Amino acid sequence: MVEVKRREKETAGSLIRRFTRKIQQSGVLLNARKTRFFASPKSKLRVHREAKMRQEIVQIKEQLRKLGKDEEKFDIRDKRLFKHMLKKNK
Numbered sequence: 001m002v003e004v005k006r007r008e009k010e011t012a013g014s015l016i017r018r019f020t021r022k023i024q025q026s027g028v029l030l031n032a033r034k035t036r037f038f039a040s041p042k043s044k045l046r047v048h049r050e051a052k053m054r055q056e057i058v059q060i061k062e063q064l065r066k067l068g069k070d071e072e073k074f075d076i077r078d079k080r081l082f083k084h085m086l087k088k089n090k
Helices: 011-024 029-038 044-067 079-089
Strands: none
Touching: 011 029
């Protein structure tokens, strides 16, 4: 923990500057920023499922392109269309 005591005849601004410098040198802010958005590691199964899903999306886009349909019209994120296209492929 960083502690800064006010010196004689020290202004509030210089005290704050000294405090922020101490904080930066101690690495407290750096550590807080690192752990702020910590995401737990994904399991192997989840990684494989996501990879398979990405491959299927690429295949569906390729099919739509070959059929001459606009990919913008058929938003792959639309779950209903996506499920329908997956069933159709299997």
